[in-house]
Amino acid sequence: MSKKLVFVYGTLRKNQSNSSCMKHAVLVASQCWTSGRLYDVGVGYPAMVSDSEQKVYGELYKVDVDTLREMDLLEGYHGPGLDNLYERRQQTIYTDVGKKQAYVYTxxxxxxxxxxxxxxxxxxxxxxxxxxxxxxxxxxxxxxxxRMVEHDVADYFTNVLGRGNLQSYQLAFTITAGDGGRADVVESDGKAEGKVYQIGSEALAYLLVREGVEEGKYRPSFVDVEVNGVMLHDVLTFVVVDKQSETAPPEHYAKEIIRGGKDYLSSSYLQKLEKEWKEKFAINIQKWL
Incomplete structure (x- = not known):
């Protein structure tokens, strides 16, 4: 049975109200986007319209004919030229590993x-x-x-749940500041580790500024992270908007990552970073462990 690629940006996404419709679908990419402009319909779901100058973020799935038929029913799509609520069209979807053509409901x-x-x-x-x-x-x-103490925001980040395991991602340095690369997580067949906090509104406001969200450097995203054997859904993180080829991080920045993570990251993950950073960037993390 032939499979089709479909980009979803609303209630069909993971952990959302209609995600059960995708139970037989295969997730291709969680961090992807297509050209368009997004609106809140006002009754619990969004709608996208064509716009080559803006981006809409969502997820890419491979679906069978039965799932596509169920999606058509949900989206009020009856066929080309008919009285449809949403139209179904093909357009380019951009992922961390390249471009795909997929159906989108607009x-x-x-x-x-x-x-x-x-x-x-x-x-x-x-x-x-x-x-x-x-x-x-x-x-x-x-x-x-x-670093949090230096920025006088340590009180916002006191509730640490433990080590977070983010499957199907890897740490990379895909954005540059004046002195070198800065961290990102990119979809892959690997695993990224980090610290998971519970935060409130003050911490969020700080992070939105720190990560340069208004300037388009990083964007908020929600991922599923395993902590202490429990899967936490819709955990906030930040990913680079316009990813570039990797650039070596400056030593002071690499030190902050290891200094902050060494009491939480697994020994196997630290060994992996040690090997990769030495080979790619000539950075030896042993002095910070």
Whole structure:
């Protein structure tokens, strides 16, 4: 039976109200985007319209004919040229490992008149960031308590749940500052480790500024992270918006990652970082362990 690729950006995403529709689908990419403009319909789901200048974030799945038929029913799509709630069209989806062509369900421009535009293009982020308490997965220098003290925000990050294991991602340095690369998590067949905190609104406000969200450097994203044998769903983290080829991090930044993570990261993960950083960047982390 032939399979189709479908990009979803609303209630069909992981942990959302219609995710059960995707039970037979195969997840291809969790961190991906396509061109479009996103709106809140106002009754618990979003709608996307065409816009080549903006981005809509979501997930990419491979689905069978039966699942696609169920999705068509949910989205009110009856066929080309018919009285559809959403149209189904193909367009380019951008993932961490390349481009794909996939189906996307969209509104016509006139259907979005009067609706609230979702700035940032991520419906899941738009409603989850309104929660008073969040779990937060830190994988870079935000693990470093000394740096938090220097920035006078240590009191926002006192509730540490433990080591977080983020499957199907890897640590990389895909954005540069003036003195070198900064950390990111990129989808792969590997695993990234970090610290998981429970945070409130003050910590969130600080992170949004620190990660340069307004400037388009990093964007909030929600991932599933295992902590102490328990899977936590919809854990906040930050990923680089426009990923570039890896650049070596400066030594002071690499030190912050190891200093902040060494009491939480597994010995096998630290050994992996030691090997990779020595080979790729000529950085020896042993002096910080």
């Amino acid at each position: 509104f016509r421009e006139e259907q979005a008149t009067g609706l609230r535009e979702i700035k940032g293009g991520d419906w899941k982020v738009d409603h989850l960031l309104k929660k008073k308490q969040l779990y937060y997965f830190a994988y870079g220098s935000c693990m470093d308590q000394e």
